[in-house]
Amino acid sequence: MSTNDNNNQRRAPSLWVWLAAITALMSAMSMGATLGWSAPGLPSLSKSGSEPQLTDENLDTKTWIGSSMTLGALVGGLLGGPLLQWLGVKKVIIGLGAPFIVGWVLICAAKGFALIIIGRVLTGFAAGISCGVAPTYCVHISTPKIRGLLGTGFQAFVNIGILYMSLLGLAVSWRWLAIIGLIPSVLMSIGMIFMPDSPNWLMVKHGRHGSQVADALRRLRSADSDIDTELKELEDMADKAGQSGSFSIGQLKRPDIYMPFIICNFLMFFQQFSGINAVLFYLNDIFKDAGSAMDPMVSTCIVNASMVAAVIGGALIIDRLGRRVLLLASGAGHTVTLAIMGYYYYSDNKSLSWLPIVCLIFFVVSFNIGYGPIPWMIVAEITPSYAMGPVSACGTAFNWLCAFIVTKQFDAIQEAMQRYGAFWLFAGISAASIVFVVMFVPETKGKSVDEMQRIFLKTKSPADHQSDSPNKYSVNNNKDVINI
Template identity: 40%
Template structure:
């Protein structure tokens, strides 16, 4: 999402408005590198606040209600940017856009996780990340053809309108409706999602039992130490941290350099569009694989492939540092190859899966606040990485930055192998039971029967 701001900030730097326009427009026609860093990173700061707000909203306004409530502020953020009279207004617009994005990143995965059936929940959950990369590609394409950043901001105001139209005609989450005592509406909503001829009564019975258990097991801050809450919370937050420390920003920020090293001669805008298209295609493929290969397997493959590509990039830039002529002559093919492998690996695993699993791991009684905390961790890391990336790269060099992120990917690989559970094909109730969470009497009886067979 932050790369939408990157397209806007690039236009800010090369603004083509006539010099005879009013003084206040001229004053913000070009921003400094430091201002550009803040313009990009404050989106993540706003999303951090939105993560906290979203956790409260999904339990008060509902999942669908929260999504609808975010639309007008989203539109307002782009209007503030489009008609900004100074840099402070630009930053305010970015913070507000980030806040709405943070809210959306809680509401949408939670909503999908609750209405999707177990056999297709992975595919539908990946749709969230797919729409994110489609949005990035949208920004890349229009960023290449727009001549002013004001026009770019207005173009970015179109997707929230489409979002409003699509969400308006959907039903609220059956789980949320049931939690508010709206049994009839919950059943109608579940029937809407399952189809006219599907018998939803057995699923409704299970949902009612889960709701009853959730009411009997309300939690406070001190209850976070309970294993069935703490374990999935730590797993989700750690996946969010590794997503941001995977090196995706290092690669995307150096797109133009990588394409240049490969001798492509493509303009920066075109290279961004190509990479965005790769992300869209691979994320769509990952949606198909998610309920076949499983989350854990794809995370392991993703981390391993990112390690290989980042180490190879480091080898190239280190060789170039030692002997530029020899590196360009013998390894010019390597940067672009590594870029394709890295983007493919990220898009198939660490891009979509942390968001998908956030909607799966938490039991009903802690789903709102736990998802809020995981989202805040993600955006905090995104803010820090975006703000500190350029100074860090200048301090340790291009090859140093790739070694650093390759190390983080190696740690994430071990974490996925040793800690992350497989949630493919499991109901939300089964996942809760896996962590030792509250189970219904019927679940406990089944578990006892299973144990008695051994």
């Protein structure tokens, strides 16, 4: 038995790990509620008696309501890393409740569209921060055996939040949906007060000699776990992070930096230009315009339930099949389903009214086994710890910029290219994603960041490249520890 296997057996989670993870993942559910509000909310705003009311004369306002949260998320994504370094994960998650709750209250109280858009920007801002902070916290508190499960938990709770809103949207108006939307945020902020902070951040901030790190680990581990060994690993991690120095733009010349940067941003581009957020934001309208025989809101709920099931299934197979296989399957699923959707609109064959819901179920299943969770995961798996902050921040901001472009311009794209042309455009981009993964994305299953650096540097040992700047080239050899 290897040393790592032996250490893993002596490191078991306590009940606090699950409670803390679920509490932190309420931020993901809040993000899902923010994403999911538009599908039932926009049709509700269009109903007679709504104040304000969407009409054919203010369609541009509709696109702003749908897409404005992505602008807030772009800013939040950029600020999440610095806030995490400064305040620590626990305080940031507690603080996330403020913009989420204020945003939902503004939407609920709105008598005009301006307040709704401001509320959407605020909830989007909090969602952008949560993209990096909540998964980081789950990874930091977990043990190696459950790290993959908790790592995919973020996408699962986002989908639960979307389903939560669509199910309740069957019964209540957009204003009540806003009140319902703030419930996960309240649970998150209050519950997080009682949870331990990230041991990784505490070690970096206070060192081993303080009691904070040991106290946090004692709460997060079972009584028979080897706390001393884990403390030593965290101490080594903090030392190596300090030796690596700060990131500089000049380091983008290194293949083990620019390749993760390129891969990260291209995967984020392909994730958003699959059209996923345009589909989610306007799902109800898509079914209504398609002439489906089923109630559009019921169809929306079925698709969202499929998303939850798909991400859970993906979590169970990701460590068996690997990242590349699932990305390829995801891209192929996008290409086929979007191409068929385009054909449906091109043929205008109403006898095929069942086709949109079948295609979109397969589309969201394809997304959630691959391009949903994997781009966020793979960044941490291929990027050296000292470059993780800048690479992740750029990738997150670029992701939300792409999301804004797609959601804001979705109606304009359909007007310029017809609806079938818009779906064929997304299908073509998804086909290009398959080529990119085959040519440039390495398999990360079972590999440490150290091993990924060797692949990018094409060396047997990172030591071969340490003559130029030894501090900057040091890497973390412990695959079970992930730095802040």
